[in-house]
Amino acid sequence: MSKAKVVVSLKKAVLDPQGRAVEQSLSRLGFDGVSDVRVGRFIELKLNGVSAAAAREKVEGMCKKLLANTVIEDFHIEIED
Amino acid sequence: MSSPSRLRVAIIQFPGSNCDDDALHVLTKVMGTAASFVWHKDTSLPDATDVVIVPGGFSYGDYLRSGAIAAQSNIMDSVRNFAGAGKPVLGICNGFQVLCESGLLPGALARNSTLKFECKDVFVRVEGMPTPFSSAIPAGRVLRIPIAHADGRYFHENLAALESAGQVVFRYCDHAGGVTAEANPNGSIGGIAGVCNAKGNVVGLMPHPERASESILGNVDGRQLFESLLMSFEGKAGGKQ
Numbered sequence: 563m564s565k566a567k568v569v570v571s572l573k574k575a576v577l578d579p580q581g582r583a584v585e586q587s588l589s590r591l592g593f594d595g596v597s598d599v600r601v602g603r604f605i606e607l608k609l610n611g612v613s614a615a616a617a618r619e620k621v622e623g624m625c626k627k628l629l630a631n632t633v634i635e636d637f638h639i640e641i642e643d
Numbered sequence: 644m645s646s647p648s649r650l651r652v653a654i655i656q657f658p659g660s661n662c663d664d665d666a667l668h669v670l671t672k673v674m675g676t677a678a679s680f681v682w683h684k685d686t687s688l689p690d691a692t693d694v695v696i697v698p699g700g701f702s703y704g705d706y707l708r709s710g711a712i713a714a715q716s717n718i719m720d721s722v723r724n725f726a727g728a729g730k731p732v733l734g735i736c737n738g739f740q741v742l743c744e745s746g747l748l749p750g751a752l753a754r755n756s757t758l759k760f761e762c763k764d765v766f767v768r769v770e771g772m773p774t775p776f777s778s779a780i781p782a783g784r785v786l787r788i789p790i791a792h793a794d795g796r797y798f799h800e801n802l803a804a805l806e807s808a809g810q811v812v813f814r815y816c817d818h819a820g821g822v823t824a825e826a827n828p829n830g831s832i833g834g835i836a837g838v839c840n841a842k843g844n845v846v847g848l849m850p851h852p853e854r855a856s857e858s859i860l861g862n863v864d865g866r867q868l869f870e871s872l873l874m875s876f877e878g879k880a881g882g883k884q
Contacts, residue, residue: 572753576798577830579756603707628715631708631744633751634798 564617571602652678662699697738710740739847750799756830772809779871788850813837
């Protein structure tokens with residue numbers, strides 16, 4: 563069994579107003595020197611009977627078809643055995 | 644099709660659609676078409692469907708992304724085939740998001756730059772290539788139509804290509820038709836409120852024309868999209884059965 567963790571976030575070229583709002587809030591709380599805050603989405607899933615290599619390929623397909631909208635989002639996959 | 648006013652319009656219903664009844668009301672009671680609902684689990688559109696409308700709402704609770712889950716539902720394969728045959732498809736608000744997510748329309752819709760649910764009347768300018776939902780509206784005409792959305796910030800990676808292809812059909816503007824930053828309610832690239840596919844038969848827009856189609860509601864500007872639809876069929880009536 564493999565476990566996949568997927569992080570989906572807006573592409574750098576796409577404005578992230580949520581990230582900007584969080585950044586402003588952090589600054590108001592006194593956390594100085596914070597920049598480029600991006601808010602994304604985290605998806606975790608298990609894959610039964612699939613090797614780590616096959617799992618990555620499979621999850622990549624999921625990201626392109628459903629988990630991310632590649633017009634505006636990037637995705638990052640981590641596979642754990 | 645017997646006459647343009649008896650067009651058979653299929654209005655797709657997903658769990659969470661909430662402008663489906665508004666669309667049905669306007670299409671039947673105001674425009675006089677033979678419109679009916681089609682459930683998302685159905686695997687085919689009713690025979691001889693002339694037009695498909697994907698209405699507004701919050702399909703699947705906007706889970707994952709607005710329109711993402713609905714775009715994978717059973718009925719969308721039929722809608723894809725229908726659109727592929729060059730037949731008219733209109734997506735309103737969440738319907739626009741569904742059509743973008745399903746690949747029937749270019750681009751994507753992200754969270755409003757204001758981070759607010761924007762619910763108000765806006766002005767949009769009609770432009771671009773002729774589509775079944777805009778061809779009877781003179782280019783440059785300004786319509787006042789309400790919006791009600793949180794995820795309406797249109798994005799396309801090649802705005803210039805989209806514009807030169809004539810695929811920008813509606814643009815947020817001021818009352819005089821000027822496209823300004825102030826008139827853009829959600830941060831959409833190029834002030835885009837609605838687009839069409841390359842052929843022009845699939846159209847999506849964030850504003851709600853079905854909420855502005857009766858004088859009792861104080862605004863009939865939105866009705867021009869549906870009048871345009873009927874006229875586009877009148878023009879073709881001789882060529883159809």
